[in-house]
Amino acid sequence: MLYQLPNRIVARIGRPGTYEIALRELQASRWLATSGFPVVRALDVHQPTLVEDRPVTWWELLPEHRSATPSELGAVLRDLHALPLPAETPLPEHNPLRGLSTSICGASTVSAADRSWLLSHLHDLEKRYRELPEGLPRCVVHGDAWQGNVAVIPQRRPVVLDLDHVAIGRPEWDLIPLAVDRMDFQRISEAEYRAFVTAYGGFDVTTWPGYRPLADICELRWLCFALTKADSNKRAAAEAEHRLSCLRGDIPRPWTWSAF
Incomplete structure (x- = not known):
């Protein structure tokens, strides 16, 4: 599930039990960005956030x-x-x-x-x-x-x-x-x-x-x-x-x- 928040931030809520998947997604985004590859950007904050066994990750909203x-x-x-x-x-x-x-x-x-x-x-x-x-x-x-x-x-x-x-x-x-x-x-x-x-x-x-x-x-x-x-x-x-x-x-x- 995706939610658009103020300040062009997107919160992505994963399924229960998918913390490791969310963590790998963040690692992949950061590695690709460091490699100069155009990729959706994760916010530079400590994440994922875990809420009732659901991982929440935070991303930059893409333009149109x-x-x-x-x-x-x-x-x-x-x-x-x-x-x-x-x-x-x-x-x-x-x-x-x-x-x-x-x-x-x-x-x-x-x-x-x-x-x-x-x-x-x-x-x-x-x-x-x-x-x-x-x-x-x-x-x-x-x-x-x-x-x-x-x-x-x-x-x-x-x-x-x-x-x-x-x-x-x-x-x-x-x-x-x-x-x-x-x-x-x-x-x-x-x-x-x-x-x-x-x-x-x-x-x-x-x-x-x-x-x-x-x-x-x-x-x-x-x-x-x-x-x-x-x-x-x-x-x-x-x-x-x-x-x-x-x-x-x-x-x-x-x-x-x-x-x-």
């Missing part, structure tokens, strides 16, 4: 902005991935499978048969992830790289937002969401995708042999996000059921998934 285009996102990821690995800031190891088992087992809106299928699918993805081929050199990754997490401010370099998942890992992961948007959903045009690839430096993740396993993990994560909201949101429950039908192969690509 818009989301990035595919080419702008590609350029931001190119520059992020080119940064030297931090020598002192402790960034975690990126694992795109983390938390998925908990989300599946804790989902109360799925049948026993669907839960069994999801866990089997997850087990298969874990195996495929361990067997991924070599790719680009490991680097700092954003972990949730999509156009809405890059703020484009007039006459300034684009600013990176939402640092919860910043980690050390495979750069290919940051390229997957936009590639999936093109290949499985057709949310963007071929020209927009080509502009993204060109801005990143010419590497097209869809031609890498490890593309499909990472794409499948990405789509399972998007399904699990809907599952975590399904208890209290009927639209999320219906969307989760639709996404599950897609992953099971009942609905052919290109898919249409909706916000809720």
Whole structure:
């Protein structure tokens, strides 16, 4: 939850039990800023503040902005991935499978048969992830790289937002969401995708042999996000059921998934 306060301050309130995540987000923001990378700025105060097991962090309000285009996102990821690995800031190891088992087992809106299928699918993805081929050199990754997490401010370099998942890992992961948007959903045009690839430096993740396993993990994560909201949101429950039908192969690509 975000709250705008006087003096252009934003308070971000995390979920219970997420103090360590909030702390890593602050560390990532400060390290990126020190590295000269345009990033949402944390206030220079002692934080996070803990209120009833919820971490509260304090940030500078951004000026008026818009989301990035595919080419702008590609350029931001190119520059992020080119940064030297931090020598002192402790960034975690990126694992795109983390938390998925908990989300599946804790989902109360799925049948026993669907839960069994999801866990089997997850087990298969874990195996495929361990067997991924070599790719680009490991680097700092954003972990949730999509156009809405890059703020484009007039006459300034684009600013990176939402640092919860910043980690050390495979750069290919940051390229997957936009590639999936093109290949499985057709949310963007071929020209927009080509502009993204060109801005990143010419590497097209869809031609890498490890593309499909990472794409499948990405789509399972998007399904699990809907599952975590399904208890209290009927639209999320219906969307989760639709996404599950897609992953099971009942609905052919290109898919249409909706916000809720």
